[in-house]
Amino acid sequence: MSDHPAGARLRWLPSPIVILVVALGGVMFALTVTKGVQDPDYFWHLTTGKLIAQTGQVPSTDPFSFTWLGKPWTPHEWLSELLIFRLVDGLGRIGALLVFGLFPPAIFGVLAAAFARQGARVLAIGLPFALGAFTLIPYVTLRPQAISWLLLAGLLWVLLEANADRPRRFLLLIPLFLVWANLHGLYVVGLGVAFVYVLFTLLGRTAMSSARGWAIGGMAAAIGASMLTPAGPIGILYPLRYVQLGDWGLANIQEWQSPNFHEPAHLAFLALIVAVGLNAGRRTPGWLVALSWIGIGMGLAALRNVPVAVVLCIPTLVLGLESRLQARAAGHPRRPMAPSRSLGRRVLELITALAIAIGSVAVLVPRDMNAAIDTDLAERFPIAGVDRLLALQPDANVFAEYGWGGYVIARMHDAGGHVFVDGRNDMYSQQVLEDYTAIRAADPGWQGLAERYGVEAILLPPETTLTRGPAEAAGWCEAYRDKTQVLYLRTCPPQ
Numbered sequence: 001m002s003d004h005p006a007g008a009r010l011r012w013l014p015s016p017i018v019i020l021v022v023a024l025g026g027v028m029f030a031l032t033v034t035k036g037v038q039d040p041d042y043f044w045h046l047t048t049g050k051l052i053a054q055t056g057q058v059p060s061t062d063p064f065s066f067t068w069l070g071k072p073w074t075p076h077e078w079l080s081e082l083l084i085f086r087l088v089d090g091l092g093r094i095g096a097l098l099v100f101g102l103f104p105p106a107i108f109g110v111l112a113a114a115f116a117r118q119g120a121r122v123l124a125i126g127l128p129f130a131l132g133a134f135t136l137i138p139y140v141t142l143r144p145q146a147i148s149w150l151l152l153a154g155l156l157w158v159l160l161e162a163n164a165d166r167p168r169r170f171l172l173l174i175p176l177f178l179v180w181a182n183l184h185g186l187y188v189v190g191l192g193v194a195f196v197y198v199l200f201t202l203l204g205r206t207a208m209s210s211a212r213g214w215a216i217g218g219m220a221a222a223i224g225a226s227m228l229t230p231a232g233p234i235g236i237l238y239p240l241r242y243v244q245l246g247d248w249g250l251a252n253i254q255e256w257q258s259p260n261f262h263e264p265a266h267l268a269f270l271a272l273i274v275a276v277g278l279n280a281g282r283r284t285p286g287w288l289v290a291l292s293w294i295g296i297g298m299g300l301a302a303l304r305n306v307p308v309a310v311v312l313c314i315p316t317l318v319l320g321l322e323s324r325l326q327a328r329a330a331g332h333p334r335r336p337m338a339p340s341r342s343l344g345r346r347v348l349e350l351i352t353a354l355a356i357a358i359g360s361v362a363v364l365v366p367r368d369m370n371a372a373i374d375t376d377l378a379e380r381f382p383i384a385g386v387d388r389l390l391a392l393q394p395d396a397n398v399f400a401e402y403g404w405g406g407y408v409i410a411r412m413h414d415a416g417g418h419v420f421v422d423g424r425n426d427m428y429s430q431q432v433l434e435d436y437t438a439i440r441a442a443d444p445g446w447q448g449l450a451e452r453y454g455v456e457a458i459l460l461p462p463e464t465t466l467t468r469g470p471a472e473a474a475g476w477c478e479a480y481r482d483k484t485q486v487l488y489l490r491t492c493p494p495q
Contacts, residue, residue: 026357
């Protein structure tokens, strides 16, 4: 124990790195919760989790659409979907949102703990964290991917800690990938990260190089653990469908498109790329530098990969900045601060961090979260149209807007309703997706396609081509219309 009372009290206060994570984590938590239910796929995730809970089985064929009904489907995020359902069922959607609001702070908490053990100082951690958080903000919401981002951060921690003195630590990859493979398909990215590390190990460029046998064995065992899913060994190939996403997905789904740096929302990612380029891998292990550029390449290929790029780029930014700060400190030695002054500064930092965290929640999070979510959902989803459908034809085959498919599933599945397509674009064939586009755009022959598929209801925004005359001209009966949605039925309901 320190002889100085101030020094003893200083030990009981959180470290500057913990204080940084508290402030940043509070802001990220508030922003995530404030955004509410932003992901349209949330609804079919929730319904899938409910189906698994009710049946005790993970489905292997599609139960939700009428275009793919009974055909193969691999729910590669079934455990996340079950978790979402259990949270919503037990805590309500606000409770589930609060839990998922903890994932972004946890990502930075895990990375901060890893860098603290590497001896990085708070400034070297804080600046890359601020840039990473700003880049991550547009993507945080209640979605299974958030769990993968956290597990990716945990994987980096394991790899940073791996060394030949304690090679058995590398076997932590086995339980990590056993759980990850059942939570979300991004585990294949994690396997790629581990492969890059093992490759550099074989080249003699990591702390595990003199124990490369453990690294190879751990990697092989992690791959084996990834096959222990309801889909069996063949399931490890399913996430690779995302690597070869069809032309329809690339053309029509924004998160699969490349960033447009003319849009302000994508400028933070551009700043991240510039920062990594300026860092130039300074005093950073080669495997981390390689991963940062792989992450950037993934983010440039598809917006949905930007959070992966954030997690992979932060380590090289932190270690590079720490190296520069060390060089600067060596050239300009500073006198140590008195314990009493250090104590006062630490207390002030803690108070400031708590004020930022609590203030962010108080200012950003609406007092009536349920009302705020309901208002947002009413503006973005066809609530009234589905209400009308449930009253008139609850078991209808519904041709709904692509982004509304999950919502229609959540509302109508129990009543026997099915959708044409929904957010599971990796499951549907390209032909089904192209036919969806043709019908929506009222292309020549669209009526024949609708009849062949057995479409019984159409639910689209009023500005789409089909809802501006062609549907009525083809004899479809308008059953509901407002500024958000238009509902057509094959046959007019009785008055």
